Amino acid sequence: MNAIDPIHAEAQGIRLSGVTKSYDAKAVTIPPMDIEMRAGEFTVILGPSGCGKSTLLQMIAGLERVTGGTISIGGREVQDLEPKERGLAMVFQNYALYPHMTVAQNIGYSLRVAGIQRAERDARVKAVARMLGLADFLHRKPGQLSGGQRQRVAIGRAIIREPGVLLFDEPLSNLDAQLRQDMRLELAELHHRIGATSIFVTHDQVEAMTLADRILILNKGRVEQFDTPKTIYSRPASIFVAKFIGAPPMNILPVSGDGRALRFGNGKVFAASPLKGEFLLGIRPESIVLDRHGPIRAQLRHREDLGSHMILTAAFDLVDLRIALPFGSAEPQQSDLHLHFPRECLHLFDVEGRRIEADFHLEYAN
Ligand SMILES: Nc1ncnc2c1ncn2[C@@H]1O[C@H](COP(=O)(O)OP(=O)(O)OP(=O)(O)O)[C@@H](O)[C@H]1O
Ligand SMILES: [Mg+2]
Known part of the structure; x- marks a missing residue:
């Protein structure tokens, strides 16, 4: 596969150098941060509410500007680029589906924009919908779906183009426990199959432990530890990390x-x-x-x-x-x-x- 294949991009490494964010002059949400995610790596960001997880993801996506520092994706500086120029797809906490389009049209939208032929588009939409348990809802509109079903449509829409970088902000939070568990396995398989560099924000430490190659633990915008689940569990760098992973x-x-x-x-x-x-x-x-x-x-x-x-x-x-x-x-x-x-x-x-x-x-x- 090569980089210009419209429906499959190579995974790209991501590097943040001295990235900071202040929403206003009074408070620093993210003090200078230097981190690197390898191409194809699955990173889970974990931390208490308000610690800056979504802010970090949105800066990588291009939905929030950085206050300082640089972000590069695949060696290319992107902090001044529009989201659509960054070669990534995302599923966010407040996902918005196109209300007037059916599930199939929502999922297939980016393929249509990319000019993919109808037959190929339909086949890919069906395959993604099957994987997400949406095969029976393809003709419904978002308004006729439950919250969890809508969330899965948003995931389908993001993954259908098999982008090089996938960003997820609590994509499973509206699902019940069983569905969440099923989706977790599906996401792990999906990652195995398309291999995109993935960053996944969650509150759920089981998701973090099972999905991540490495877990990034944030505390008030600072990196407490960025390491494999095994090391985070067996050699926590701080009491904060030690108490965050493990129940009780x-x-x-x-x-x-x-x-x-x-x-x-x-x-x-x-x-x-x-x-x-x-x-x-x-x-x-x-x-x-x-x-x-x-x-x-x-x-x-x-x-x-x-x-x-x-x-x-x-x-x-x-x-x-x-x-x-x-x-x-x-x-x-x-x-x-x-x-x-x-x-x-x-x-x-x-x-x-x-x-x-x-x-x-x-x-x-x-
Ligand atoms: N648009 C904004 N303007 C001003 N402050 C903001 C804005 N967005 C977020 N913040 C603040 O920045 C901090 C980090 O918010 P962020 O949404 O990144 O947290 P989070 O870790 O994603 O939390 P949660 O787990 O609750 O989603 C919070 O104190 C929040 O109030
Ligand atoms: Mg958030």
Whole structure:
């Protein structure tokens, strides 16, 4: 396939250099940002509401101007180009379909504009509609569809030309859980097939973990971490990231070091370490081991059975620890719990919440 094929473009790399955005003089929405997405890479942007996800996507799309910096797509600077000159397609939070056109016409619109023959157009529209579960609605108008069906038409319209770059802003947010799951698989297959460089904004961490080659975690417009789902989960760069990925979120316990040992707030030693000062220790609920001989004692306060696993809440050293037990594991019979924190599952952060790699080995003492 070559770049001028009207219905399939090669994936393009995207580079942002010093890109900033201020909607007004008083506030900076995106402080200078340098990031690069490789050609064909699937990036998921994750972050709390208002952190700048849509702003970032709209600057790449050309719907918002950058306040400073450059954006290049396939090596070509695009920040001053119109959206249609950037070689990308998008599905946004507030997608607008053409109300007077049928579903088939909406999906096939860009092919018609590109002058693709009717027979080919119809075949492609049918194939896309089948994939999106819209085959029975091709003759309806958008006003006769549910929100979720309309959202799928918007996706169909964006993907039909198989562009080199695809931008999605929460494209699955109007769908029910089952449809969302189905669409997630369809999108993963679609990406596999057309291989466009894709940027996908979502609030859903399952979507992020399953779709992304890399996840970009934004906090107030800044990049907290940009890495593979595996690394984001196993080596979060900050407490912010650690608490954003994983449900329930990572447990965070204050600890202090005197140069020889790290102690919990209750004064009990849990590790030998040369660290001095205050730190925060992290452990995921699923990493805590219930162990009759475990050195850490906690008081069970609550249990929630979620079917596939059980979440225990237990009081330990001024905090409530969350412990996740997989289905079928032995449940505690009494409220006095004995726990073990495996060394390889412990994360250490400074008081600002930044990850630190520190040497310490477990040495519990009561
Ligand atoms: N057109 C605008 N004019 C002024 N401020 C804006 C504009 N659009 C967004 N903002 C502000 O910029 C910040 C980032 O908004 P943005 O829409 O990018 O967030 P988001 O991460 O997409 O949030 P959500 O998850 O709620 O969609 C917010 O504080 C928002 O109020
Ligand atoms: Mg948004």
